Amino acid sequence: MTKKEPFFWITISCGFVIMAFILLPLIEMITAPSLSMLRETIRDKDVLRSIWLSIYTAGLAALISFVFGTPLAYLLARTDFAGKRLVESIIDLPIVIPHPVVGIAILSIAGRNYWLGQIFSELGIRIMGSVTGIVIVLTFVGMPFYINAVKEGFEGISPRLEKVSRSLGASMFSTFCRITFPLAWRSMLVGIIMCSARAISEFGAVVIVAYHPMIAPVMIYERFEAYGLKYSQPVAVWLVSICLVLFLILRVLTSPRKKET
Amino acid sequence: MIKIENISKNLGEFFLKNVTLDIGTGEYFMILGPTGAGKTILLEAIAGIYNPDSGKILMDGRDITNIPPRRRNISMVYQDYMLFPHLTVEKNIAFGLKLKKIPIEEIKEKIEDISRMLNIRHLFHRFPGTLSGGEKQRVAIARAVVTEPNALLLDEPLSALDTKTREDLRHELKKIHSVTGITIIHVTHSFEEVFSLGDSVAVMSEGMIVQVGRPDDVFRRPNCEFVANFVGVENLFKGNSTINNGISDIDIDGAVVVSAICKSGDCTVSIRPEDILISRNKIESSARNSFNGKIVAVIDKGATIKIVVDCGIPISAIITRRSLDDMGLREGMSAYLTFKASDVHLM
Numbered sequence: 014m015t016k017k018e019p020f021f022w023i024t025i026s027c028g029f030v031i032m033a034f035i036l037l038p039l040i041e042m043i044t045a046p047s048l049s050m051l052r053e054t055i056r057d058k059d060v061l062r063s064i065w066l067s068i069y070t071a072g073l074a075a076l077i078s079f080v081f082g083t084p085l086a087y088l089l090a091r092t093d094f095a096g097k098r099l100v101e102s103i104i105d106l107p108i109v110i111p112h113p114v115v116g117i118a119i120l121s122i123a124g125r126n127y128w129l130g131q132i133f134s135e136l137g138i139r140i141m142g143s144v145t146g147i148v149i150v151l152t153f154v155g156m157p158f159y160i161n162a163v164k165e166g167f168e169g170i171s172p173r174l175e176k177v178s179r180s181l182g183a184s185m186f187s188t189f190c191r192i193t194f195p196l197a198w199r200s201m202l203v204g205i206i207m208c209s210a211r212a213i214s215e216f217g218a219v220v221i222v223a224y225h226p227m228i229a230p231v232m233i234y235e236r237f238e239a240y241g242l243k244y245s246q247p248v249a250v251w252l253v254s255i256c257l258v259l260f261l262i263l264r265v266l267t268s269p270r271k272k273e274t
Numbered sequence: 275m276i277k278i279e280n281i282s283k284n285l286g287e288f289f290l291k292n293v294t295l296d297i298g299t300g301e302y303f304m305i306l307g308p309t310g311a312g313k314t315i316l317l318e319a320i321a322g323i324y325n326p327d328s329g330k331i332l333m334d335g336r337d338i339t340n341i342p343p344r345r346r347n348i349s350m351v352y353q354d355y356m357l358f359p360h361l362t363v364e365k366n367i368a369f370g371l372k373l374k375k376i377p378i379e380e381i382k383e384k385i386e387d388i389s390r391m392l393n394i395r396h397l398f399h400r401f402p403g404t405l406s407g408g409e410k411q412r413v414a415i416a417r418a419v420v421t422e423p424n425a426l427l428l429d430e431p432l433s434a435l436d437t438k439t440r441e442d443l444r445h446e447l448k449k450i451h452s453v454t455g456i457t458i459i460h461v462t463h464s465f466e467e468v469f470s471l472g473d474s475v476a477v478m479s480e481g482m483i484v485q486v487g488r489p490d491d492v493f494r495r496p497n498c499e500f501v502a503n504f505v506g507v508e509n510l511f512k513g514n515s516t517i518n519n520g521i522s523d524i525d526i527d528g529a530v531v532v533s534a535i536c537k538s539g540d541c542t543v544s545i546r547p548e549d550i551l552i553s554r555n556k557i558e559s560s561a562r563n564s565f566n567g568k569i570v571a572v573i574d575k576g577a578t579i580k581i582v583v584d585c586g587i588p589i590s591a592i593i594t595r596r597s598l599d600d601m602g603l604r605e606g607m608s609a610y611l612t613f614k615a616s617d618v619h620l621m
Contacts, residue, residue, distance in 0.1 A: 171354075171356065173352050173354070173356045174356050174358060176318065176321070176323050176343075176350065176356075177350055177352070177356045177417075178358070178369070179321075179322075179323065179342070179343040179344055180321045180322075180323075180343045180344075180346075180348060180349055180350045180418075180427075181344075181349060181369055181370035181373060181417070181418075181421060182344045182347070182370050182373040182374055182421065183344055183373050184342070184344055187373070191369075192358055195360045196359065196360055
């Protein structure tokens with residue numbers, strides 16, 4: 014056997030360091046709470062309510078991204094226009110803005126001093142401290158992940174497939190439903206998972222817009238502040254495990270059947 | 275059938291400039307040009323994918339310039355097949371018929387017929403990803419033809435295939451054209467395809483049509499340097515072949531060339547110039563073709579020299595500069611051309 018050069022050992026050891034860096038805190042957090050502690054936590058109505066709130070607001074954010082983001086992603090994948098780069102950068106903005114700034118920005122248009130805020134308050138829609146507010150914030154931070162994933166998916170489908178379909182008698186809408194969608198839905202699913210995963214993890218922006226009703230990350234923070242590490246860990250474990258299981262189920266349900274290969 | 279009047283389209287990298295063409299009903303019309311000449315946009319404009327910036331497209335006298343593709347009933351086949359990867363072969367072929375709301379029984383019948391003609395019946399339940407290039411292109415052609423379109427547009431349909439498959443599909447296309455009588459517009463960069471398939475050819479360069487005519491006219495009388503260089507295929511002749519003792523005798527304007535490929539009737543003959551031996555005296559050999567003629571041109575091609583000898587038909591041979599010097603060949607001299615029957619290609 015040839016002797017490996019030092020560089021090989023450097024790459025391997027860096028790999029181990031990074032694995033440990035990611036896994037140690039997570040494993041420690043997951044294994045810290047005792048089983049009885051975990052059992053007790055999940056029986057707590059407040060905990061259940063906040064985890065459920067986290068999941069369904071994130072799901073709503075993904076749904077909104079799906080409805081409004083899909084056509085835009087298609088437009089960006091299929092056409093070139095002046096200012097396309099600008100539009101793409103704007104879509105990426107929520108990724109780079111610090112999270113509390115997102116919260117402040119959303120509050121500033123929801124206030125009574127702003128026309129949109131006035132319209133909302135006349136319609137009886139409350140943003141500050143409401144589920145609506147949470148969904149808006151989560152959509153804001155999650156949408157870019159959805160659009161980028163789906164845009165990439167559309168770009169991977171040859172426009173010529175659509176041209177052939179149209180020449181065979183399909184309208185643009187029918188072509189989208191019969192050809193583009195069946196070929197792109199897997200990337201839409203990836204987009205939905207990315208978007209909702211990002212949304213579930215949001216804390217900084219939500220805490221500014223809506224401390225109550227309490228989503229899981231806010232509750233974890235609150236318990237940490239009030240009672241310390243020991244009381245916040247079990248909630249965190251439950252949030253992480255439930256999300257993992259949900260995403261896993263989504264993946265399995267939609268995994269490709271063997272026939273197409 | 276299809277009249278293209280002065281259309282222009284600018285897509286940046288690719289463009290069309292004042293293209294005018296008249297394609298007759300049932301015609302096999304070739305569009306020949308190098309990469310980037312605008313051939314594909316022209317096809318896509320005919321199909322209705324792009325609206326031209328100016329000009330008109332007429333079909334059977336009706337202005338279809340601004341009609342969407344689905345109302346034109348013009349099918350397209352691309353070089354890279356473009357089969358719908360999530361549908362079986364059967365569903366791919368039935369795609370257009372289903373959109374036209376044709377009864378299911380009739381659809382079955384139609385796809386059965388076309389599949390038998392193209393010999394793809396056994397592939398019905400396969401997905402496109404599992405097919406060979408030739409099979410994919412047959413399916414793509416079936417899918418396009420089965421809707422009985424007003425015109426069939428082929429965008430370099432044979433370019434991605436190996437030689438043998440290309441030859442087979444060329445025959446299929448010929449068969450489809452003669453059986454269905456469909457108008458075909460076929461884009462290619464191969465002059466051999468033009469010669470073996472086309473009734474007419476338009477040569478395109480930089481978004482413009484530079485010459486239109488019958489293939490042998492365009493070949494023999496190119497109207498500009500671009501066409502002359504581009505169609506510069508040497509030793510391509512139309513002839514009539516009869517099979518004799520397992521070899522073909524092909525009569526080309528009185529000169530008889532022998533080929534090892536057996537095929538009778540009207541055909542196209544091609545002989546590669548580098549396969550031809552040139553000598554000042556007749557040489558005895560096993561080669562079946564020997565011609566005497568006068569050297570009409572000695573053309574310097576840089577590394578090699580092209581010599582054109584008039585043997586009743588003009589035949590070109592390529593030799594090295596060294597051979598030219600050694601043999602002292604000059605215009606007006608008599609020379610012998612010798613080549614094997616197996617080097618004579620028949621289409």
